[in-house]
Amino acid sequence: MRAVVQDRYGAAPEGLLRCAETARPQIGPGEVLVRVCAASVDRGTWHMMAGLPYPVRAAGFGLRRPKNANPGRALAGVVAAVGADVTGLEPGDEVLGVGAATFAEYACARADKLAKKPANLSFAQAATLGVSGLTALQAVRNHARVTAGQKVLVLGASGGVGAFAVQLAKADGAEVTGVCSTTKVGLVRSLGADRVVDYTREDALDGGTQYDVIIDTGGNRRLADLRRALTATGRLVIVGGETGGRWLGGTDRQLRAQLLSGFVGQRLGSFLTSENATDLGALAHLCASGDLTAAVDRTYPLAETAAAIRHMLDGHVRGKVVITV
Template structure:
C-alpha cells in the first residue's frame, strides 16, 4: 500500500510517500481502508519534533514511529476473530497513528466508532482530534452550563469551529473571535456575537465571560483574567510556540504558579482521544447540532503541502486528505 512516512524530524521535506506492506489485523483489531484523513497541528508537532520535550516520548534523535497522521474515516475491510462490534463493510471513523495511508489497523477497543449517518468520509475524518478536544474543553475543563457567557478565541479554526457549536448546543451564549473574513462563518456556526480581532481586543473591553476557550494563546494570562468573571474559567487549549523546548507548556506552568493568587480557574487541556467521546460527537452530528467545516482537500501525495498550509495559520475549520474516491460520499 501507499503511506506517508517521516524517518527524521524536520520540515515538510521529511515526509515521503512510500510503498509499504499492508498491515494485517490481529485477533482484536480491524483492518480499515482509509478514505479520508484529517490534518491537525499535532501532525506538524510530531513531524518537527517540537517542542523538544516531546522527543522524550516520540524518539530522541529521530521518530521511533515513522507513521504520520491520526484522524481517519474509512471502511472496515477485515476483522480479527475476537471482534464483535464491527464487521466488514462498516463505515467507521476515529484516531490512530498512521492515518496518512491507504490502510491501517485499529483495536476494537481503541479510538474508533461507527461513522455518523449522513456524513461524508471527509467530514467524519475532520472530527476526531479537533472535535474531541473541543468537547473536553467546553464540557469538562470549562464546565459550561446553559445560560453562561462563553467566548471562543480562535473560533474559525479546527478546534474553534467545533467549540462554538458544542457550547451553543449546551445552551451557552457564545461569542466567537476571528478575523474579518471568517466572521460570517462563525455566525453561521451559531455564535450569538462575533468579535473581529483586527478591530477590537476582547480583553480590553468591558464585557466579562464565565468561560473563555483559548485556542490561540496570543494574550498574556492577566489579559484573559481581565475578561473573565471573578469565578470564571480560562481553558488553555494551546499557547505560544516561541519556546522551542516547552512550547505551550511554559504558559501552563506559569498558570499553575499563579493559580493560588487569582480567583479564576486556569485550566490547561491535553485532549484524551477515546471512543466514548466519539460516540457523543456522533450523536451530536446525527441530531443536527454539529457539523464539520472543510477548507482544503489534498491527495495523499500532497500531505506535505497540506501540513505546510496548516502551518501558515489560515485554515478555516479543517483540511482533509482524500485517500480514495469514496472520501466524498457515502459507502
Template sequence: MKAIVHDVYGPPDVLRPAERERPVPGRGEVLVRVHAAGVDPGVWHLTAGMPYLIRAAGFGLRRPNNQVRGIDVAGRVAAVGPGVTRLRVGDEVYGGCAGAFAEYARAKEDQLAPKPSTLGFEEAAAVPVSACTALKALRDVGRLSAGQSVLVLGASGGVGTFAVQLAKALGARVTGVCSPGKADLVRSIGADEVLDYTSQDPTDGTRRHDLVLDIAGNRSLTALRRSLTPRGTLVIVGGEGGGRWIGGNDRQLRALLLSPFTGHRLRALAAGVRHEDLLALTGFIEAGSVTPVVDRVHPLDEVPEAVRRLRAGQVRGKTVVTVGAG
C-alpha cells in the same frame, strides 16, 4: 500499501510518498481501510519534532519512531484483532489512529465509533481530534452550563469551529474571535458575536465570560484572566510560541500552578479521541447541531501542501486528505 512518511524531523517537505507493509491489528485493535484523513496541528508538531518535549515523550529523540503521520481517520474496517467486540469487517467508522496518511491504518477499538450516517468519509475525517477536544474542553473541563457566556479564541480553526457549535448546542451564548476574513464563517456556524482580533482586544476586560477557551494562542495568563467573571474558568487548548523545549506548554504549566491561589479555575487540555466522546458527537451531528467545516480536500500526495497551509493559518475549519474511494 501507499503511505506518506518521513524519516527525519523537519518542515513539511520531509513528508514523502513511499510503500509500506500493511499493518496487522493486535489485541483490541482494528485495521481500517482509510478513505479520508484529517489534518490537525499535531501533524505539524510531530513532523517537525517541535517542541523537543514531543521527542522526549516517546515519539523518538533523533528520528520519528512512527514514520506515518495522521490521527483523524474515516474508512471501513478491513480486519479485526483478538478481543474486538464492537466492530466487524465492513463497518464504516471514524476516530483516531496511528498513521492515517496511508491506505491502511491500525487503530484501537476504543478510539473508533460508527461513522455518522449523515456524513461522508471526507466530512467524518474532519471530526475526531478537533471535535473531541472541543467537547472535552466545554463539557468536562469547562463544566459549561446552559445560559453561560463563552469566549472562543481561535474560533475559525479546527477546534474552534466545533467549539462554537457545541457551545451553542449546550445552550451557551458564544463570542468568537478570529481574523476579519473569517468572521462570516464564525457567524454562520452560530456565534452570537464575532470579534476581529486585529482591531479589537477581546481580553481588555470590557467583556467578562464564564468560560474562556484559548485555542493554540499565545496571550498571557493575565490578559486571559481579565476576560473571566470572578468565578470563571479558563481552558488552554494547546498553544503556540514559546521556546524550542516546551513551546507554548509553559502557559499551561503556569496556569495549573496559579489556579489554587485564585478564584478562577485555570485548566489545560491535551487532545485525545475516545469512543464515548465520538458517540456523543455523533448524536450532535445527526441531530443537525454540529456540522464539520471542511476548508479544502487534498489527494494523499499533497499532504505536505496541506500541512503548509495549516501552519500558515490559511485554513478555515479543517483540511482533509482523501486516500481511497468511498
C-alpha cells in the same frame, strides 16, 4: 499500499514527507485495520512531524527519529479486519476516530478509539472529529463545564478546535463570542456565534465584557489579560497557543495557569485530550442529528499531504484541512 513516509524529524513538510509503497500494518488482538478514506490535519500533526517541542519525542513518538511512518492520526474509513479481542466492529463497518500513521491507504487503530460513522456524514467530515472534535468536546463540557446562559469566549474560533467549540457551547445554551481574523468572520458567524470579534480591529480582552468561560484554542495572550476578561469565578481552558520554543513550545503558559489556579477564585488550566470511543460516539450523534457541523476548508489527495500541512501552517484555514485517500 501507498503511504506518506518520513525518515527524520523536520519543521517544514516540503522535502520531508513523500509518498511510497509500504507494507500494510499488522494489527494486534485489540486493534482494527482501517481502509482509510480520509485523514485530517491539525496542529498536532505538525508537532509529531517536527518532533517539537522535544517532550513530544519522549511521549512515545520516537526520540531520534519518528516512530510512526507519518504524523497522521485522525481518520475515517472502512474496517478491513479486526483483531481477535475486538467486539462491536466487523469488516465493512464505516468508522471514525484516532489511529497511527493515517496518511496512508490502510492504518491501524485501537478499537476503543473508534466509533461508527453516521450515514449522513461524509468521510472527509468524519475525519475531523478524531482529534479536533474530541478536544473541543472535552474542553467545553468536561473542563469549562459550560451551562445555559453563560457567556463564553472562544479564541481561535475559526480553527479546527475552535469551530467545534463554538457550536458545542451554543448547543449547551451559552451566549458565545468567537474571535478570529477578518476573512474568517463569516464562517464563525455561520457556526452560530452570537458575536464575532475581528481581532485585527477589536480586542475581546479589553475588559469591557467579562466572560464566565474563556476557551483559548489559538491565542497566546498573557494570563493577566485572560484573567481580566474572566468573572471572579470564571473558568479558563487553554488548548492552544504556540511560541515556537523547542522545549516548551507554549506549554509554559498552561503550566503557569494550572499553578496559579490553586491560589485564585478563577479556575485556570489545560488538559490532555482523552481519545475514547464514548466521546467519539457522542460527537457522531451530534453530527447525525444536525447539532454539529464539521467545517472542511479544503481537501488534498494523499500525494499532496505536504501541501496540506503547509496550508495549515500558513494560517489560512477555515475549519479543517483533510487528506482524501
